[in-house]
Amino acid sequence: MNPRMPKTDPMDRTSGFLKKNLETMPRKKRLDYLNQKLRGIIQYAYKHSIAFKAKMDSAGLKPKDIQSIKDLEKIPITKKADLVELQKKNPPFGGFEGVPITELKRIYVSPGPIYEPGEMEYNELGWAQGMYAGGFRPGDIVINTFSYHMVPFALHMVDNSLQRVGCIIIPTGVGNTEQQVNILKTFKATGFCGTPSFLLNISEKAMEMGLDPKKDLNLKVGFVAAEMLPESLRARLEEAFGMVIRQTYGTADVGCLGYECLQKSGMHIPDDKIVEIVDPETGKQLGPGKTGEIVATSFNKVYPLIRFGTGDLSILTETPCSCGRTSSRLIKILGRVDQVTKVRGLFVHPGQVDEIASRFPQIQRYQIVVTRKAHKDEMTFRIELKEGETSSEKLKEEVERTIREVIQVRGEVVFIPQGTLPEGARKIDDQRTWE
Ligand SMILES: [Zn+2]
Known part of the structure; x- marks a missing residue:
C-alpha cells in the first residue's frame, strides 16, 4: 500500500x-x-x-x-x-x-x-536567478547530481543557490544511477540539477527498473549545465519526464554567465x-x-x-525578452575559441593529450577524436606506434587508465597504422555536431 x-x-x-x-x-x-x-x-x-x-x-x-x-x-x-x-x-x-x-x-x-x-559568505546571484527563471520554487525537493568533491560547482555554486531559492536539497552527487531513481521516487523529488547526459542515464535506468519516468517519478524542473544541450535531447528528456529543462552557462572561475528563462530565448546575463x-x-x-x-x-x-x-x-x-527580464542574452554557446574543448563537461587541453602520450615511449603520433553518439560524448585516442613496436591489449589498457587519470574522462584507445595522421594534425579533433 x-x-x-x-x-x-x-x-x-x-x-x-x-x-x-x-x-x-x-x-x-x-x-x-x-x-x-x-x-x-x-x-x-x-x-x-x-x-x-x-x-x-x-x-x-x-x-x-x-x-x-x-x-x-x-x-x-x-x-x-x-x-x-x-x-x-x-x-x-x-x-x-x-x-x-x-x-x-x-x-x-x-x-x-x-x-x-x-x-x-556565498552571495553570487546568477545560478539562483537561473533556477528561479527556469521554474524552481521554494519547497522543491531537488537532487543535485553534480560532483561534490574538489570542484566548486555542486557544493559551492549549485547547493548554495538552491538554498537561496528555498529548495530542499538531496546532495546525491554523480553516479549510483539506480539509487538516484529510488531517491527520486521515495521523495517525489520535483527538481533535478546535473548534466543532460546524466538525466538521460536516469531515464534509461528508470525504464530498465520497470518505471515510467513520467508517471512514476515526479520531476517538474531541471537545471542543467556543464554540457551542450542539443534541442533534440532537451525535447526527448522533457517528454520522457513531463518536465521543463532549462540550461545555464558559466565557469568554475567566474560563476554563472547566462541562464535560460522559460521563453528559451537565449541565456540572460545575471546582474552580478x-x-x-x-x-x-x-x-x-x-x-x-x-x-x-x-x-x-x-x-x-x-x-x-x-x-x-x-x-x-x-x-x-x-x-x-517576453519574460520581462531586461538583461542582454547570449544566444547560444557556439564552440571553443581554440583547441581546448569540453568532453562530458570537462575541459580537455591539448597539453593533457601530450602528457598522456609522453608516458609511453612507444607512441609516435597521436590524436584525440571527440564524437557524439546517442547524445553522449565519446572520446577516442588514436595512436601510431614507433617503428618496431607492436600493439597489445596490455598497452591499450595502460593508456586507457592514463587517460582517465589525466583527463578524468573515459577514452577508448585505437591503434592506427603508421602514417595515418598527417604532420601537424590537431591534438584534439572535435567532430561533434549539435543539431
Ligand atoms: Zn527571458
Whole structure:
C-alpha cells in the first residue's frame, strides 16, 4: 500500500522573479548600475589583488581609467592558461584572490589544475536567478547530481543557490544511477540539477527498473549545465519526464554567465557579472549579433576576476525578452575559441593529450577524436606506434587508465597504422555536431 501522489503541480512556476528590481531594470538604469559596480570592483581589486594590479600596471592603467564597460577594452584579457601559469608561479591563487587565505571558507580544485578560493559568505546571484527563471520554487525537493568533491560547482555554486531559492536539497552527487531513481521516487523529488547526459542515464535506468519516468517519478524542473544541450535531447528528456529543462552557462572561475528563462530565448546575463563578446584576436568588443569570445568580469571581492576569457564563442542579443527580464542574452554557446574543448563537461587541453602520450615511449603520433553518439560524448585516442613496436591489449589498457587519470574522462584507445595522421594534425579533433 503506497498510493502514488497524483501528478499535479501546485506551484506557479511561470511568473515572478528572484530579484525583480534588478532583473527588470530599464536598459539605461542597468548600464549605470553595472558601470558603478565595475568602478567599485576595479578600485577594490587594484588594491587587494596582486595579479590584477600587475596587469593594470603592465598596461599603464590606473583604476580611474576604467569608468565604464567600454573602458574594459583597455585591460588585457586573462585566459584560463594564464591562470594556470600564474598559479604555478604564485600559489595557490596566482595573486588573483582579493582576501587573505585565512578569510576563506573552502579551497576548490579544478582540472588544470586550477585552485579557486571559496568565500565565507556565498552571495553570487546568477545560478539562483537561473533556477528561479527556469521554474524552481521554494519547497522543491531537488537532487543535485553534480560532483561534490574538489570542484566548486555542486557544493559551492549549485547547493548554495538552491538554498537561496528555498529548495530542499538531496546532495546525491554523480553516479549510483539506480539509487538516484529510488531517491527520486521515495521523495517525489520535483527538481533535478546535473548534466543532460546524466538525466538521460536516469531515464534509461528508470525504464530498465520497470518505471515510467513520467508517471512514476515526479520531476517538474531541471537545471542543467556543464554540457551542450542539443534541442533534440532537451525535447526527448522533457517528454520522457513531463518536465521543463532549462540550461545555464558559466565557469568554475567566474560563476554563472547566462541562464535560460522559460521563453528559451537565449541565456540572460545575471546582474552580478559583466559579459563582453570580443574579437578573440584583438580583445575589442563586438556589438550584438556578432560571434566572438565570451569575456567575463565578476564583482566578487574574494575572487575578482576582471576580463576573464572563457574561450567559448557566443553571440549577444539585446532584443527584449517576453519574460520581462531586461538583461542582454547570449544566444547560444557556439564552440571553443581554440583547441581546448569540453568532453562530458570537462575541459580537455591539448597539453593533457601530450602528457598522456609522453608516458609511453612507444607512441609516435597521436590524436584525440571527440564524437557524439546517442547524445553522449565519446572520446577516442588514436595512436601510431614507433617503428618496431607492436600493439597489445596490455598497452591499450595502460593508456586507457592514463587517460582517465589525466583527463578524468573515459577514452577508448585505437591503434592506427603508421602514417595515418598527417604532420601537424590537431591534438584534439572535435567532430561533434549539435543539431
Ligand atoms: Zn527571458
